[in-house]
Amino acid sequence: MSSFFLTTAIDFVNSRPHLGTAYEKITADVIARYHRLKGDDTWFLMGNDEHSQNVFRRAQEQGKAPLAYCDEMEQVFREVWRGLDISFNDFIRTTDQKRHFPGVQTLVQACLDNGDVYEGTYEGPYCVSCEEFKPEKDLVDGLCPIHKTKPEWIKERNWFFRLSKYQRPLLAYYEEHPSFIEPEVRRNEVLRLVEDGLVDLSISRAGQSWGIPLPNDPQSVVYVWFDALTNYASAVGYGWDDEQFARRWPANLHIVGKDITRFHCVIWPALLMSAGLPLPGQVFGHGWVFFKGERMSKTMGNIVDPLDAAKRFGPDPLRLYLTKEVVYGADGDFTWERFEEKYNADLANNLGNLVNRVAAMTERYRQGRLVAGGGGSLATLAADSASAYRRAMDGLALHEGVAAAYRLISAANEYIAETQPWSLARDPAHADRLSGVLHDAAEAVRIAAVLLLPVMPSSAAEILRRMGETTAPGDLRFDTATAWRASGERGILNAGALWPRLEDKGAITVSETTPGTPSPSSASSAAPAPSAASAPSASAPAGTTPHPVAPAALEQIAIDDFMKVQLKVARILEASNVPKSKKLVQLKVDVGEAEPRTILAGIAESYQPEQLVGRTIVVVANLKPAKLMGIESNGMVLAASPEGGGALLLNAEPAVPGTRVR
RNA sequence: GCCGGAGUAGCUCAGCCGGUUAGAGCGAGCGUCUCAUAAGCGCUAGGUCGGCGGUUCGAGUCCGCCCUCCGGCACCA
Numbered sequence: 001m002s003s004f005f006l007t008t009a010i011d012f013v014n015s016r017p018h019l020g021t022a023y024e025k026i027t028a029d030v031i032a033r034y035h036r037l038k039g040d041d042t043w044f045l046m047g048n049d050e051h052s053q054n055v056f057r058r059a060q061e062q063g064k065a066p067l068a069y070c071d072e073m074e075q076v077f078r079e080v081w082r083g084l085d086i087s088f089n090d091f092i093r094t095t096d097q098k099r100h101f102p103g104v105q106t107l108v109q110a111c112l113d114n115g116d117v118y119e120g121t122y123e124g125p126y127c128v129s130c131e132e133f134k135p136e137k138d139l140v141d142g143l144c145p146i147h148k149t150k151p152e153w154i155k156e157r158n159w160f161f162r163l164s165k166y167q168r169p170l171l172a173y174y175e176e177h178p179s180f181i182e183p184e185v186r187r188n189e190v191l192r193l194v195e196d197g198l199v200d201l202s203i204s205r206a207g208q209s210w211g212i213p214l215p216n217d218p219q220s221v222v223y224v225w226f227d228a229l230t231n232y233a234s235a236v237g238y239g240w241d242d243e244q245f246a247r248r249w250p251a252n253l254h255i256v257g258k259d260i261t262r263f264h265c266v267i268w269p270a271l272l273m274s275a276g277l278p279l280p281g282q283v284f285g286h287g288w289v290f291f292k293g294e295r296m297s298k299t300m301g302n303i304v305d306p307l308d309a310a311k312r313f314g315p316d317p318l319r320l321y322l323t324k325e326v327v328y329g330a331d332g333d334f335t336w337e338r339f340e341e342k343y344n345a346d347l348a349n350n351l352g353n354l355v356n357r358v359a360a361m362t363e364r365y366r367q368g369r370l371v372a373g374g375g376g377s378l379a380t381l382a383a384d385s386a387s388a389y390r391r392a393m394d395g396l397a398l399h400e401g402v403a404a405a406y407r408l409i410s411a412a413n414e415y416i417a418e419t420q421p422w423s424l425a426r427d428p429a430h431a432d433r434l435s436g437v438l439h440d441a442a443e444a445v446r447i448a449a450v451l452l453l454p455v456m457p458s459s460a461a462e463i464l465r466r467m468g469e470t471t472a473p474g475d476l477r478f479d480t481a482t483a484w485r486a487s488g489e490r491g492i493l494n495a496g497a498l499w500p501r502l503e504d505k506g507a508i509t510v511s512e513t514t515p516g517t518p519s520p521s522s523a524s525s526a527a528p529a530p531s532a533a534s535a536p537s538a539s540a541p542a543g544t545t546p547h548p549v550a551p552a553a554l555e556q557i558a559i560d561d562f563m564k565v566q567l568k569v570a571r572i573l574e575a576s577n578v579p580k581s582k583k584l585v586q587l588k589v590d591v592g593e594a595e596p597r598t599i600l601a602g603i604a605e606s607y608q609p610e611q612l613v614g615r616t617i618v619v620v621a622n623l624k625p626a627k628l629m630g631i632e633s634n635g636m637v638l639a640a641s642p643e644g645g646g647a648l649l650l651n652a653e654p655a656v657p658g659t660r661v662r
Numbered sequence: 663g664c665c666g667g668a669g670u671a672g673c674u675c676a677g678c679c680g681g682u683u684a685g686a687g688c689g690a691g692c693g694u695c696u697c698a699u700a701a702g703c704g705c706u707a708g709g710u711c712g713g714c715g716g717u718u719c720g721a722g723u724c725c726g727c728c729c730u731c732c733g734g735c736a737c738c739a
Contacts, residue, residue: 188666189734196735258733325674331732338673338688345688349701357698364697399675403687410687417703422696497699582663583738602738623739636739647738 003041006253010047013073014058022306023289028255033454047092056210084315092235103234105215110275120158159204166270183329186285190265229268250278261285287331316456324402348501359494372487378444379484386482405451412444450481466493566622567661575609592658600633603647616654
C-alpha cells in the first residue's frame with residue numbers, strides 16, 4: 001500500500017473563511033478522498049496560521065488575549081470545514097507548543113548547525129517606515145524605493161538564512177523534478193524568480209512576544225513565514241516524534257494558492273535542503289475563485305460564505321460545482337445563477353433523475369430486486385470512464401475526472417431511452433431482457449457513484465445505498481468497486497428525489513452582500529431538502545454561525561499627531577501619464593503657493609488624465625519629497641484604496657486652494 | 663516597461679507532434695418518448711478559430727509583427 005500525505009495552506013485567523021479559502025480545502029479534500037478510495041494510506045493535514053501580527057492586532061481590537069482569540073477562531077474554522085465535509089486527518093495550529101514549537105525550533109537549529117543561519121550584525125540599511133531591512137539591490141540611489149528616504153544604517157540583532165546559497169541547488173532540483181511545481185505557469189514564474197537571484201532572508205524578529213522563541217536567541221521570535229511553513233513537518237512529528245516523522249515525511253503534495261507558491265517552491269525547499277530533509281513531491285498552485293468575475297474581498301463586500309452555498313442541500317452541490325466547473329489550476333468564477341443552473345442540470349435533471357427512474361422502474365417492474373443478467377454496451381463504457389477518471393485524477397485534472405463520471409451518467413440515460421424498459425415491461429416475453437436492462441442501468445449508476453464518492457461523499461454514498469451496494473463507502477476500493485458486476489442479486493431502493501429541481505431563479509441564493517444588489521428572497525417553491533440520511537452533513541447550522549464583529553478599536557492617536565499632517569485643498573491644473581509606468585499619474589496642482597506643485601499619484605489605473613484636470617482635491621502638503629520613476633513628487637493626494645485595487649479620489653467642495661483641511 | 667499565460671459557437675472550455683465538412687457541456691429553439699424531479703432522448707445552433715503578414719501542396723494547430731485581457735516583477739508619497 002502506498003502512502004499519500006497532502007496538505008493545504010494554513011490560514012490566517014483574522015476573519016472567517018470565505019468561498020476562496022473553502023475552494024482550496026474542498027479540492028484538497030477531493031484529492032484526499034480519491035487517494036483513500038484507491039487504498040492509499042492517506043494523511044490529509046490542514047491548520048491555522050496564528051503567529052501573525054494581523055492576528056495579534058485583531059485580537060487586541062476585540063479586547064481578547066491572542067491565544068483565546070485563536071481558540072475561538074479554531075472553532076469557527078472547524079465548523080466551516082465540518083459543514084463542507086472536509087475530511088482532514090489532522091489540524092495543526094502554529095501556537096501548538098507540544099507539536100509545532102519543537103518542530104520550528106528543531107528546524108532553526110538544523111539550519112544553524114549547517115551554518116546557514118548567521119547573525120545579522122550585518123550593518124544593513126533599514127527603512128524605518130517599512131520597518132524592514134532593505135537589500136542593497138533594492139535601493140534606488142541609496143534610498144528606500146518605497147519611501148524614497150535614506151534608510152538608517154542599523155545593526156539590530158537579526159538572524160538570517162542563507163537563501164542565496166540555494167539558488168543553484170534549487171534550480172537543479174526543478175530541473176530534475178519537472179513536476180515539482182504545477183501548473184506550468186507557476187513553474188515558469190518561480191524559475192524566473194530564482195534565476196534572478198535570491199537574497200538572504202531574515203528569519204527572526206526582535207522585541208516581539210507573539211511567536212516562537214529562537215532556540216539560540218530566546219529574545220527573538222521566529223519570523224512568521226518560517227514558522228508557518230514548518231507546520232507541514234511539525235504536524236507529523238518533526239522535532240517531537242521521530243518515528244511518525246520518518247513514516248510520513250516527505251509530503252507528497254502541498255496544495256496552495258497561486259499567490260504563495262513561491263514560498264513553497266523556494267524558501268521551503270531551501271530550508272529543507274539546509275536541514276538535510278527530503279523535499280515534498282509537488283507543490284500545486286491553484287487559482288482563485290472569483291465572485292461574478294471579481295476577486296472576493298471584504299472591502300468590496302462581496303464575500304460569499306461557503307456555508308451559505310451549502311445551506312439548502314448540503315455541501316455536495318457546492319463541492320461538485322467547484323471541482324467540475326473550475327479548471328483545476330486556473331481561476332474560476334462563482335455566481336449564484338450559475339450555481340443554480342448547474343445544480344438543475346447536473347444534479348436534478350441528470351444524476352438525481354437517473355437514480356430516481358432506475359429505482360422507480362425496478363420497484364414497479366421487479367419489486368425492487370435485480371438479478372445480474374447478460375451485461376451490455378454500458379459495461380465497456382463504464383470501464384472507459386473509470387480509467388479516464390483515474391488518469392485525470394492522478395494528474396490533478398479534477399474537472400476532467402468529474403467529466404468522465406458524467407459521461408457514464410449520460411450514457412446510462414441514453415441507454416434507458418434506447419432500450420425503453422417501459423415498453424419491454426408490457427410484453428412478458430421480454431422479461432429477461434427487461435431484467436438485464438434494469439440491472440445494467442443500475443450497475444452503471446453504481447459505478448458512477450463510486451467515481452463521485454470523493455467529490456460528493458454523502459450524496460454518492462446515498463446513491464450507492466439505493467443501488468444496493470452493501471459495502472460501506474469507506475471500505476470500497478477503486479479497482480474492485482469500479483469493476484462491472486455481472487453476477488449476484490441486489491435490492492434497489494426507491495426513496496424519492498435526491499435533489500429537487502429549482503424552478504425559481506434565486507431559489508438558493510442567500511445573503512448576498514454586494515452593495516446595491518438586494519438579495520432575493522430565499523423562499524422558494526422547491527421541495528424540502530433531502531432526508532438527513534442522504535446528506536448527514538447538510539444539517540450544519542450554517543445560518544447560525546456568529547460572524548466576528550467588525551473592528552471597533554483601532555490604535556488611537558492624539559490630536560497633536562494628526563496636526564502634524566498638513567492637509568490642504570488643491571486644484572488640479574494639469575495631469576499626464578508617466579511614461580513607462582502603469583500606475584502613476586503626474587499632476588500639477590495649485591496648493592495656494594507661488595508655484596504649482598508636481599505631485600505623483602498611483603491612480604492611473606482608475607483615472608484618465610483628462611478626467612482629473614479641474615478637480616478640487618485634498619493633498620498632504622508637508623510630505624517629504626520623493627523621486628518616483630525619475631520625477632520628484634512634492635506631496636500626496638488622498639484617495640480611497642479598495643483592497644481589490646484601484647483608487648477613488650476624495651473630492652473636496654471647491655474651496656480656495658491652499659486652505660487647510662482638518 | 664520586462665517576464666509568463668490566454669484570446670475558438672451566447673456562456674465554460676477541448677482541439678497532441680500542421681491534413682477530410684472546427685468539437686463537447688450548459689443555455690436557447692424544434693421534435694419525440696412517458697419509467698422519471700415538465701426530467702430523459704434526438705435534431706438544430708452555421709463560430710472571419712483576436713488582427714495582419716509569412717512558411718507550406720495544406721495552419722486554430724508552426725514563424726514574425728500588432729491588438730486586447732489576466733498573472734508575476736518593477737512601480738503605486
